[in-house]
Amino acid sequence: MNEQRRQILEMLADGKITADEAERLLGAVESEPDESPAAAPRAKARVKYLRVVVHAEDDGAGGGPSDINVRVPLQLLRAGVRLASLLPPVAITKANEELSRAGVPIDLAELKPQQLEDLVDALDELTVDVDDATSKIRVFCE
Numbered sequence: 001m002n003e004q005r006r007q008i009l010e011m012l013a014d015g016k017i018t019a020d021e022a023e024r025l026l027g028a029v030e031s032e033p034d035e036s037p038a039a040a041p042r043a044k045a046r047v048k049y050l051r052v053v054v055h056a057e058d059d060g061a062g063g064g065p066s067d068i069n070v071r072v073p074l075q076l077l078r079a080g081v082r083l084a085s086l087l088p089p090v091a092i093t094k095a096n097e098e099l100s101r102a103g104v105p106i107d108l109a110e111l112k113p114q115q116l117e118d119l120v121d122a123l124d125e126l127t128v129d130v131d132d133a134t135s136k137i138r139v140f141c142e
Contacts, residue, residue: 004029047124047141049073056135074120074141081116084108 005026012022054068084092092108099106120141130137 002029047074047120049142050077051138051140051142053138054135077120078113078116081111081113084111085113 008017008022008025008029011017012019017025050072052068052070052072054066056066087095087108089109095108096106099108124141127140128138
C-alpha cells in the first residue's frame with residue numbers, strides 16, 4: 001500500500017473525513033501515475049541469442065522436409081569483436097583479404113564493440129519472416 005492510500009484510510013478511521021470523501025480521494029490517488037520505484041517500467045532484458053529457424057517442405061533432393069534451428073550466443077560475437085581488436089594489423093589485413101575473396105566485404109579493423117552493441121540493440125526490435133510455398137525462414141533475437 002502506498003503512503004497516500006494509508007494516510008487517507010487513517011483519516012477515515014480517525015473520523016476526519018467521511019467515507020464518501022475517502023472514496024473520492026482514493027479514486028484521485030489511483031488515477032495519478034505511480035512514481036514509486038516498484039511501478040517504474042522494468043528495463044528490457046538484454047538479448048542473448050540470434051536465432052535462425054528454417055523449415056523447408058522439400059530440400060530439392062527428394063528427402064522430405066528439413067528443419068534448421070541455429071541459436072548463436074551474442075556473447076560469442078561480442079568476444080569476437082574484442083578479440084579482433086587484439087590482432088596484429090598484418091593478420092587483420094590477411095583476414096580481410098580472405099573474407100573479401102569469400103564474398104564477405106567486412107573490414108575487421110573497423111569493428112568496434114559499441115557498433116556491435118548498436119547492431120544488437122537494433123536486432124532486438126527486428127524479426128525477419130520469409131514465407132513461401134515450400135519454406136519458412138525466421139531470424140530474430142531472444
